Each structure stands twice: as C-alpha cells, then as structure tokens.
Amino acid sequence: MADKAQIQAAIKVQGEVVRKLKAEKANKEQIDEEVAKLLELKAQLGGDEGKHQFVLKTAKGTRDYNPKQMAIREKVFNTIVSCFKRHGAETIDTPVFELKETLTGKYGEDSKLIYDLKDQGGELLSLRYDLTVPFARYLAMNKITNIKRYHIAKVYRRDNPAMTRGRYREFYQCDFDIAGQYDPMIPDAECLKIVHEILSELELGDFRIKVNDRRILDGMFAVCGVPDEKFRTICSTVDKLDKMAWEDVKNEMVKDKGLSEEVADQIGNYVSMQGGMDLAERLLQDPKLSQSKQACAGLMDMKQLFSYLELFQVTDKVVFDLSLARGLDYYTGIIYEAVLMQTLPAPTPTSQEQNGAVGEDAGVSVGSVAGGGRYDGLVGMFDPKGKKVPCVGVSIGIERIFSIMEQKAEASAEKVRTTETQVLVASAQKNLLEERLRLTAELWNAGIKAEVMYKKNPKLLSQLQHCEETGIPLVAILGEQELKDGVVKLRTVATREEADVSRAELVNEIKKRTSES
Amino acid sequence: MADKAQIQAAIKVQGEVVRKLKAEKANKEQIDEEVAKLLELKAQLGGDEGKHQFVLKTAKGTRDYNPKQMAIREKVFNTIVSCFKRHGAETIDTPVFELKETLTGKYGEDSKLIYDLKDQGGELLSLRYDLTVPFARYLAMNKITNIKRYHIAKVYRRDNPAMTRGRYREFYQCDFDIAGQYDPMIPDAECLKIVHEILSELELGDFRIKVNDRRILDGMFAVCGVPDEKFRTICSTVDKLDKMAWEDVKNEMVKDKGLSEEVADQIGNYVSMQGGMDLAERLLQDPKLSQSKQACAGLMDMKQLFSYLELFQVTDKVVFDLSLARGLDYYTGIIYEAVLMQTLPAPTPTSQEQNGAVGEDAGVSVGSVAGGGRYDGLVGMFDPKGKKVPCVGVSIGIERIFSIMEQKAEASAEKVRTTETQVLVASAQKNLLEERLRLTAELWNAGIKAEVMYKKNPKLLSQLQHCEETGIPLVAILGEQELKDGVVKLRTVATREEADVSRAELVNEIKKRTSES
Structure with a gap:
C-alpha cells in the first residue's frame, strides 16, 4: 500500500488532469475515465479516514450494454447466426476459463495479454483469449475429426483499450470453422462466401476481402533471400502495411530486423501486388517466385479458390493481396481479412492526441471486421499422439460492427425498440x-x-x-x-x-x- | 512444488482409486474425473523428465456443451426468453468480471466462493457470483429508477461441484427483475406468474412454488423469543428444512446456536405450517404472531399477493410455506422458490458415497429450479447518497433443468437435430x-x-x-x-x-x- 502522502500527491496531480480535460472540453468518456481514477485515489484515502467512498464503475476496458445496445446486438447476432445455420453449422460452447497451460505457447508475444485467475488453490486458470484454441482443445479432447461449428462468445485481452473505436478488453467473437480432411479449397471458399453474405446483409457499406496464403508469403521471403529464421518476424512487419507507409515498413525491415536494402526492395515489389485469379496465374510464371515449391502450391490453390469464388459469385469483393500477412502464428495456408471501405467520423481528439500523439487509426478506416485462415497444425498440438485435424475458419469482429450500427441507429429517425410488447x-x-x-x-x-x-x-x-x-x-x-x-x-x-x-x-x-x- | 517421491506416492494412491472405480463399474464421468487427476499427477512428474504430458481437460467444475446439448439449451432459452419478452422485459448485459469491491459485502459467508483474478497491475477484479449484484450496480451507476429487464449469462462459484446433479462452478442464470416504486405486490405477483408459465411450458412435470416473507420470518422469530442478533443465523438454519429433518434442525438451533428448547419448539410449530390465503388470514388472528407489526405487514401483503395470483390463475401451484427462508442476506420482503415434484433417478453412487458419506440429495428431488424475492435495499448500497430503488426478481436455475431435459432427450426415441439444414x-x-x-x-x-x-x-x-x-x-x-x-x-x-x-x-x-x- 502507498502511504497517505503519496496518495495525496497523486490526487493533486489527477485533479489537475481532470480540470485540464474539462477546460479543453475533451470527450465525455475520456473525462469520465480520469474522474474515475481520481475517485479511486480518494477512496484509498477515504479508507484511512474510516469513510468508504465507493467507486461506481465497470472494470477498465469493459462496458455494460443498455437495452438499446442489446436490441442492436440481438439484430446483428440474428443475422450472423442465421447465416451460420444456413450453411449447416452446429454450435458448441466452452468455459470462459481454461487451464493456463492450454493457452500457453499458442499466441506468441500476445501471451502477455492473457488474464490469469488468482491461485486460490487447485488449478491455474486463465480467461480465454480467443475461441480458436478452446475449439482445438475441444476437438482433441473429444477425438472429433469432422465438424462444422459456430461459437459466439466473449473473449478477454488485457490490451490497451480504445473504446470509442470499438476496442475493448472484453469483447465478442463470432467464429465459424470447418474441421476435417476434405478436397482442397472447398471449405475455404465457403468461409469467404459466409463473410460476403454477413457483411452484405448487415448493410455496412462497401467492403473488400483480402486473401493471401502463408505458403506464398514464405515462398516469397525465401526467393527474396530472407533467412528462414526471420520469416515470422518479417511477416509481422509486412502485417503493418495496412497502418504504415511502405517506407516505414522497409525501414523496420532494414534497421530493426537486419535485412539488406536489396532484399527489402524485392519484398516491396511483391507486396505491392493486388489482383485476382490473373495475378495468381502471372505469379506462377514469375521466374523467381516459381522457383519456390511452397509458393507454387499456394498459387495453385489460390487459382482453385478463385474458381470456386466465381461459382459463388463473390469475386467482386475478393482481392488477392500479397501484403496481407496476419499476426497469429498458427496459420498454415490461406489467410483472409475483410475491411470496410467507409471511414468512421474521427473521434473527438483526446488531450493526448492534441498533444501530438495522434491515434494510429483516428479518422481513417474502421479496419478489419473479419479475419481468419487455415490452421492445420493447431489440433495436433493438443493430441497426445500429435494427430492433426485440418481446420479453416473465420472470426467476425463484432464490436466494430456494433459501433457502426449504433452510430447508424443514432443518426436514423427510426426509434430502436427495446421491448416487443404488442x-x-x-x-x-x-x-x-x-x-x-x-x-x-x-x-x-x-x-x-x-x-x-x-x-x-x-x-x-x-x-x-x-x-x-x-x-x-x-x-x-x-x-x-x-x-x-x-x-x-x-x-x-x-x-x-x-x-x-x-x-x-x-x-x-x-x-x-x-x-x- | 511437491517433490518427486511425494508425487510418485500420490500417483500410486490415485491409480488405486481409478482401478477400484473401474472394477466397480462406476459411472463414466466419475472415472474420467479421477483419470484426469491421475494424468495431472503424471504430468507433474513428466515435467521432471523433460517430457511434457499435456492434460486435456476443462477446468474443475466446468464443461463443454456439445452440439446436442446446445440444441437442447437453445430450446430451453427460447422458451424462457419468449416468456420474458411476453411480459415486456428489456435485456441488458454486464461484464463477466466486476471490481472486487463491487462484490464485497454482498454475499455473507459465500464470499469465499468468489473467483478473483490475479493482480496483474491495475484494478482488482472478481468474476461475478450472480446477476443481481451487477444489476444493482448498473442501476445505481446509471441512476435508473425504473426498469423491467432480463439477463441471461454465466456466473461463477468456487463451490464443490456435483456435476451429475447439475451443480457446476460455471453455470447459467436467467434473471428477470422489476425495479421501481409501485403499488404493493403487483410486480411480485408477475414474477410468480412468470415462474409458473416457464415451468409449465418446459413440461418438467408437476411443481410447487413456495412463498414466504422475510418480515413474517423475522416477526415469527421475534414473538418466539429469538434475540435480534440471531435472526439471520437462525434463518439460515430454518433454510435447511428442505434437506434435513426437523429434529436435526432443532438440534442445530439449540446446541450450535444457543436457543432454548422452548423457543425452538415454538419455531417448529410455525415452520410446519403450509397453506394459501387462508393461512395468511388465520395467522393474522394468531394471538402471538399478530403482536408483531412486521409479521402483520407481511401477512397483509401475502393476502394481497394471493388475490392477484387468483386473477392470474396460478394458485394451484403456489404454497405459503413458513419454512421457506432462502440463504441470501439482501431480501427484504417476499421470497419464493420453485421445486419440481418428480425425483431424478439416483446417480450411480460414487466411491466416496459408497464409503458412507451419502450425498445429501442423492436420489431425492432435484430441488429448487427457480428462486427469488424482493430486495429493496441493494441498489441503495451502491448509491453515493444511499438512494433506494425497490426491486423484485426471480432467477431460473437452468442447469438442473438442462439435466432433466437431457435425460428426457436420451430416453426419447426422437433424435435431437443439431443443425437446421433443409x-x-x-x-x-x-x-x-x-x-x-x-x-x-x-x-x-x-x-x-x-x-x-x-x-x-x-x-x-x-x-x-x-x-x-x-x-x-x-x-x-x-x-x-x-x-x-x-x-x-x-x-x-x-x-x-x-x-x-x-x-x-x-x-x-x-x-x-x-x-x-
């Protein structure tokens, strides 16, 4: 415990922060947050004086949903669940916490964002970080080799919250996955069809679904001369291209990650490419890339995928984009990400942002609203004999969609009903x-x-x-x-x-x- | 960490347990649980030998829901939500964890069952223990004085799990509450009507809804000569009457809690009474009980309640039962609890039970499937100025209902579909x-x-x-x-x-x- 003088000093500083924000007419959420911190400090002091000042708030990065928000949420969920059911999916549920070791070694650097439960005797437990790892654990535990399932539930990440932009510490994921040994790219194409259906039905404006393949990325790195052990870290750098200019990405590759300028420029040449089936065909003829067996396998599958997407009539929104990398380690084949083309109105700048540090995505696109890919190795990590179950899936990032739907509801003249009373x-x-x-x-x-x-x-x-x-x-x-x-x-x-x-x-x-x- | 020899000894003992269970053909769940313990021990040992033996299980007291269970769950939830919506309720959602201090001082002795999150810097957090306290926090925080809402979500209790009987550490509650200053007993009667509708529609067999009132209980304790400071502890003892014989309850009152035999016998006389409006009328004439203003207020309200229940045509299932006490501290008026009349088949006896310690409710009734009451003081505990918002509500205990529905589905010839594919x-x-x-x-x-x-x-x-x-x-x-x-x-x-x-x-x-x- 800090001593009384320390707390009093902290209260003084925090009081200044609040006064400054109010003077600057900062946005309400920002002020509320700082006021809450102030009350918390005062409560600590209050304790000493025998008078408990209760702090009335939800945990940092979380929120209540009021009836109006719930009505919107229900509508969005109904659209998503209807689509999943239309595609013949079953549903399962798993506990909100898992044995800590179930999550260990699955998320790379992001493991530091996992919420652990206090050791109160018994097992060591952690809140789930996503729905994919519990799904893989479920398959291995029940020896299931074949399932098409959806799962809608909350996941937990001790990330830096940005609530006005729909980034929370407790948030919903809507996952659809197909597990099983099937002919190539058929389930993969269905996942993209599902994203297309859901984003169309929710009427969120124009969107694009970017696709790439881990094997194409790895092949590309190899032929450009990236050493094997740097594939994953260079992959992470490429992943930043949707938020950073190429020059900055190149800088990171050369200065921080030790690639030569020449290698970086070769990568730069590839990752600027976008197209459809034509691009896959062209790259199969590329004298350098076609040297990589891996890349060729990925490109052949990409062609196959686009042929199925044409049958599904969704190629208008799908782009083969060599800059798409995605962060998670467990992907082994095709990867994809859906982005909305509309931009959200810039949130009211907070004091920090006014002081120069502009939020990285303030006033630009709302970013990714769905993502996924193929992960053929994850279930095997849980099986005692390492038996693999190939999987492909997609996760709909519902919080950003909620934010947009809420703004639309606010702007619309139509009132949102919160009951169904006749x-x-x-x-x-x-x-x-x-x-x-x-x-x-x-x-x-x-x-x-x-x-x-x-x-x-x-x-x-x-x-x-x-x-x-x-x-x-x-x-x-x-x-x-x-x-x-x-x-x-x-x-x-x-x-x-x-x-x-x-x-x-x-x-x-x-x-x-x-x-x- | 235990040392290697200790673990090896424990493995030997646990191995015996598993062998014995298998020899006795104990039920699968029991065996699986003990095998998991064995594997866990072996994993600890395995670690020393540089070979990680992964334990593939869910956390103690939790379970996955497979697609069949989810299909049943969805049906039950649909019935319950339809009923809540038919009564004009809105819905809200709150985070799965709250600030630890929000839960502090609300659950009495049961506080030890709260799951705390690990202190990873920042706030101290706990998983919610029920939905009522977060609801009260929500009302106070948003200064809401009027709402009829339902909330269906998981709650967490580090209790001793008894999974074959539907007692879990992670389980659903389906809560319906009416907050606001209204004329007496109208919302209270609607809560009972809702329980009646839901249990009828789910076709769980015959049931009874027991009602009582905290003011009648307290008045009864007063006129019987229980000292004020013992009201709550004697109330807890009375609450055990559904599981223990009167002789044992009396024993606890006299030997453990220091009442005289005479006082205990007087209580025994009252708590054996059951009836309807007639009993309320009779007790209003009771020379002793009518001395208590509190008891009279409760009895007048009980009469009023039964008159509304008659209009709602649900008196066939409602019993005014003076032995109903309910555990939680926060009730201030009417309380109720619904019990199914059917008995579940006795679960296969576990090894512990065979060794003498028979489970307290093995082979008897499945017990309470819904409960609730009036809590007019809880919201005020969160309001800085102590402003009260009267509330009455009911919580449907869904896990026991699931268990019954699952057994019915198993027994029925009809196959449960897990998809809706046409x-x-x-x-x-x-x-x-x-x-x-x-x-x-x-x-x-x-x-x-x-x-x-x-x-x-x-x-x-x-x-x-x-x-x-x-x-x-x-x-x-x-x-x-x-x-x-x-x-x-x-x-x-x-x-x-x-x-x-x-x-x-x-x-x-x-x-x-x-x-x-």
Whole structure:
C-alpha cells in the first residue's frame, strides 16, 4: 500500500488532469475515465479516514450494454447466426476459463495479454483469449475429426483499450470453422462466401476481402533471400502495411530486423501486388517466385479458390493481396481479412492526441471486421499422439460492427425498440386494477406480449405516454361500460383510432394488427 | 512444488482409486474425473523428465456443451426468453468480471466462493457470483429508477461441484427483475406468474412454488423469543428444512446456536405450517404472531399477493410455506422458490458415497429450479447518497433443468437435430462438383439452409447417409440428364420418394416441403 502522502500527491496531480480535460472540453468518456481514477485515489484515502467512498464503475476496458445496445446486438447476432445455420453449422460452447497451460505457447508475444485467475488453490486458470484454441482443445479432447461449428462468445485481452473505436478488453467473437480432411479449397471458399453474405446483409457499406496464403508469403521471403529464421518476424512487419507507409515498413525491415536494402526492395515489389485469379496465374510464371515449391502450391490453390469464388459469385469483393500477412502464428495456408471501405467520423481528439500523439487509426478506416485462415497444425498440438485435424475458419469482429450500427441507429429517425410488447392493458377509470390484471393474464396465456402498469389507478395519459415512449402499438382499454358490454376498446397508438372489439375476438384482432407491421 | 517421491506416492494412491472405480463399474464421468487427476499427477512428474504430458481437460467444475446439448439449451432459452419478452422485459448485459469491491459485502459467508483474478497491475477484479449484484450496480451507476429487464449469462462459484446433479462452478442464470416504486405486490405477483408459465411450458412435470416473507420470518422469530442478533443465523438454519429433518434442525438451533428448547419448539410449530390465503388470514388472528407489526405487514401483503395470483390463475401451484427462508442476506420482503415434484433417478453412487458419506440429495428431488424475492435495499448500497430503488426478481436455475431435459432427450426415441439444414445438394455422378457448388450458392442466396459435401466426387450412398445421420429431410440430386433438362431430382429422405422439379421452382418447392414438418 502507498502511504497517505503519496496518495495525496497523486490526487493533486489527477485533479489537475481532470480540470485540464474539462477546460479543453475533451470527450465525455475520456473525462469520465480520469474522474474515475481520481475517485479511486480518494477512496484509498477515504479508507484511512474510516469513510468508504465507493467507486461506481465497470472494470477498465469493459462496458455494460443498455437495452438499446442489446436490441442492436440481438439484430446483428440474428443475422450472423442465421447465416451460420444456413450453411449447416452446429454450435458448441466452452468455459470462459481454461487451464493456463492450454493457452500457453499458442499466441506468441500476445501471451502477455492473457488474464490469469488468482491461485486460490487447485488449478491455474486463465480467461480465454480467443475461441480458436478452446475449439482445438475441444476437438482433441473429444477425438472429433469432422465438424462444422459456430461459437459466439466473449473473449478477454488485457490490451490497451480504445473504446470509442470499438476496442475493448472484453469483447465478442463470432467464429465459424470447418474441421476435417476434405478436397482442397472447398471449405475455404465457403468461409469467404459466409463473410460476403454477413457483411452484405448487415448493410455496412462497401467492403473488400483480402486473401493471401502463408505458403506464398514464405515462398516469397525465401526467393527474396530472407533467412528462414526471420520469416515470422518479417511477416509481422509486412502485417503493418495496412497502418504504415511502405517506407516505414522497409525501414523496420532494414534497421530493426537486419535485412539488406536489396532484399527489402524485392519484398516491396511483391507486396505491392493486388489482383485476382490473373495475378495468381502471372505469379506462377514469375521466374523467381516459381522457383519456390511452397509458393507454387499456394498459387495453385489460390487459382482453385478463385474458381470456386466465381461459382459463388463473390469475386467482386475478393482481392488477392500479397501484403496481407496476419499476426497469429498458427496459420498454415490461406489467410483472409475483410475491411470496410467507409471511414468512421474521427473521434473527438483526446488531450493526448492534441498533444501530438495522434491515434494510429483516428479518422481513417474502421479496419478489419473479419479475419481468419487455415490452421492445420493447431489440433495436433493438443493430441497426445500429435494427430492433426485440418481446420479453416473465420472470426467476425463484432464490436466494430456494433459501433457502426449504433452510430447508424443514432443518426436514423427510426426509434430502436427495446421491448416487443404488442399491447398495453389500460383503463381510464379507477378501481379497475383487478380487471386489468385478469385481461393481461388472458393475453399472456394466449401468447400475446402484453404489459400492464403496476399502479392501482394510473392516469390514462401516463399509460398512453408509456406506449409512445416504448413503441407499444396497441392499447386495450377497459371501462365499466366495456366490461358490461363484454368488449374492449382497442386503440392504435399511432393513429389514435379506437374501436370496440369483443373480448372473444381480442386475441385474434391483436395478432392481426401486429402481424401487419 | 511437491517433490518427486511425494508425487510418485500420490500417483500410486490415485491409480488405486481409478482401478477400484473401474472394477466397480462406476459411472463414466466419475472415472474420467479421477483419470484426469491421475494424468495431472503424471504430468507433474513428466515435467521432471523433460517430457511434457499435456492434460486435456476443462477446468474443475466446468464443461463443454456439445452440439446436442446446445440444441437442447437453445430450446430451453427460447422458451424462457419468449416468456420474458411476453411480459415486456428489456435485456441488458454486464461484464463477466466486476471490481472486487463491487462484490464485497454482498454475499455473507459465500464470499469465499468468489473467483478473483490475479493482480496483474491495475484494478482488482472478481468474476461475478450472480446477476443481481451487477444489476444493482448498473442501476445505481446509471441512476435508473425504473426498469423491467432480463439477463441471461454465466456466473461463477468456487463451490464443490456435483456435476451429475447439475451443480457446476460455471453455470447459467436467467434473471428477470422489476425495479421501481409501485403499488404493493403487483410486480411480485408477475414474477410468480412468470415462474409458473416457464415451468409449465418446459413440461418438467408437476411443481410447487413456495412463498414466504422475510418480515413474517423475522416477526415469527421475534414473538418466539429469538434475540435480534440471531435472526439471520437462525434463518439460515430454518433454510435447511428442505434437506434435513426437523429434529436435526432443532438440534442445530439449540446446541450450535444457543436457543432454548422452548423457543425452538415454538419455531417448529410455525415452520410446519403450509397453506394459501387462508393461512395468511388465520395467522393474522394468531394471538402471538399478530403482536408483531412486521409479521402483520407481511401477512397483509401475502393476502394481497394471493388475490392477484387468483386473477392470474396460478394458485394451484403456489404454497405459503413458513419454512421457506432462502440463504441470501439482501431480501427484504417476499421470497419464493420453485421445486419440481418428480425425483431424478439416483446417480450411480460414487466411491466416496459408497464409503458412507451419502450425498445429501442423492436420489431425492432435484430441488429448487427457480428462486427469488424482493430486495429493496441493494441498489441503495451502491448509491453515493444511499438512494433506494425497490426491486423484485426471480432467477431460473437452468442447469438442473438442462439435466432433466437431457435425460428426457436420451430416453426419447426422437433424435435431437443439431443443425437446421433443409437440403443437401448431391450427385450420383462424377465431375459435378462445380454444378453442386453453383446450385448450393443459389439456394443460400434464396435463404435456403443447404449443405454440400466438400469432396470432388462423393459417393451417393455417403451423401444419403449424411442426411440420415443429421436429419436433413431433402436431397437435391444433380446429374448430366437433370442439367440438360433444367431440373433437379428432389428426394425426400424419409420416404425415398423422388420427383423432378424445375430449377426455377426448386426454392419454392423446398420451402413448401420443409414448412410442413
């Protein structure tokens, strides 16, 4: 524990930070975050004074979803799950934590981002970092050699959060994978078809799916004269081309990673190439690249892939891009990544950014929204005998998609409904609570989505207002006269039209009116 | 680290355990668990010998859900969510971990069951123990005074797992809560109506919903002469009445908790009472109990509750039961718990149980499948000014329900489908892969759930077998002749009937045939 004087000094500094941000009218999230830090410090001090100042926040890099966000999330998930089911996928679920050793040695440098659980006796556990490694563990553990499955769940990374840009420490992944020994490129092509379907259906604007192959990259490195042991690290550098200019990437290759200028320039020549099946054909004739068996195998498969993509009618969005590298170590064949062409409005600059350090992707494209590839070796890492199960899959990065959908919802005039209630059972008169409850239960029992206000004598106006606010389309109004006549006054909120409906006909009438909309 | 000799000794003992279980033909799960322990020990030893023996398992008390289990889970969730939506609920989501201090002081003794995350710098975090405390934190943080929400998510308890009986360390809760200042017992009655609807729709057999009120319990303790400071601990003892005989409960009250025999007997007299509105009326006349203002307030509300339950037509399953106490500290009014009347088949006795320590609920009722109550003080614990938001809610304990549904599915002749595929695109002839892929894409684009085998030339028999195994009802068969004629041979798997359908009519024909089933 820091001592009191230290904390008081820290509070003073943090107070300055908050004041400065407020003076600069920085964005709310940034201010809230710094205020939370201040409160946390004060709470530490408060403890000494016997008065606990509670910090009311979620953990760093996480957020609650409110009902409106959940309604949007549900819509996005429904689109994605429908697509996965249309392609005949089953689903599985795995625990949120795994034995620590299950995750060990799978993520390279990123292992430092894994959340560990405290050792409370028993096993050492970690929160899952992705859904791919648990999937491979599941296959090996259950000796499954054949499955097409999807898995939608949260994963955890102690990364530097950038919440306005949709980067969180707790976030959803929507994974679709095909495991099994099949003829080349057929399941791979289906994964790309799925990305195409989902991004089209979500109406996120124009997009491109970049494809490449690890074997083509490795062959390229080899013929350019990169030493074998530098393949993976040069691969990481190439991976930065979507965020850095070629000059900077080249600099890193030469100065940091010790390639000669000549080798770097040769790589530069290749990674600037983009095309389709034609490019694969041209590169098969390339006097240098065709020297590499690996590259040729990759290029032949790329041709095959494009022929299937033509049958699937998705080549309009797919680009064979030699600069695509992807970070993870476990890919063994084709890799791909989908990017949206639209740019997000630049987030309000934070104080740090105003001070010169501009966020690397501020105001530019929202970047990758899906990615994946073939990983034929991962399951074998879990099998006691090293038995391999070839896999190919794709992961939809849902948080950025949520951000875009939320912005679209904000901009749109249409209100997002957070409930599906079809009718409110209401009354203009007093002492009719019991009659309202009785009718509501009748409607529930008939499968109608109905609400009733939890007041003995609510005002009609407040009942109607509740409908306006939450988008309930119908009101079933009860009064002494209606009860006597065996009818209900059914009111359409939008038009204010009212009509008496016999009690026996009410359920059908509500169903009819709400199925139209 | 234990030394090598210790581990070797432990391996020997554990080896005996496994051999014994196998000899006794104990159930598979039990054996698997003990084998896993053995492998773990061997792995520790293996490490010393430079050879890593990987332990392929999920964390203790957790499990994977395979596709069949997921299909059942989806069905149960759909029933529950439909009910929540029928009652006009919105949904929210909160992070899987909270600041440790958010959970501190909310669960009494059970706090020791909370999973903490390792301190990796930054905040101290814990996995959520339930959904109620995060809900209260959410309300206070966002200053929400009015909401009807459901939340379905996993919670975490480092409890002693009993997986064959549906007790896990990671498990789902399905919570429905109503927050807001309303007229008494209306939202409370809706919560009970919801439990009634869900348990009826899931067809789990007969059930009872026990209700009581913390104020009645406290009033009863007061008039029986229990000292104030012992209310909560005696309440915990009463809570054991569903698992222990009265004599044992009395013993605990007298010997462990220091009540006099006479006081205990008076409590015993009350807690044996069960009834409905009549019992509430009778107790309001009880010369002793009616001395307690608190008890009278609870009894008046109980009468009110039963009058609403009558309107909702659910009194057949609801019992006012003075022995219901519930463990959690935060309840302030009505409490309830639903129990199934059917008994599960006794699980195969484990070795420990054979050695005398019989599991406390082996072979008896599956116990509580839903529970909840009113907690008017919890939100105030998070509000800086202590502002209260009255809440009432219910939590559906889904794991036990899953266990029952799984057993029902096993026993039933009907096969659980794990995909929704409507049609397999197949061929009896060679070299038609491209035509199969083209047709499959046509069907996907028309919204048909379709599969195609990832082989260049699969045998017709293996394509038909795939349909039989996974329950795909239709096969669209392509051949040279069909392609020439512009038709597809559409085969019904169950009847083996085949008919040529024109390519233009295929989508409609598939929709027609699969909507019937």
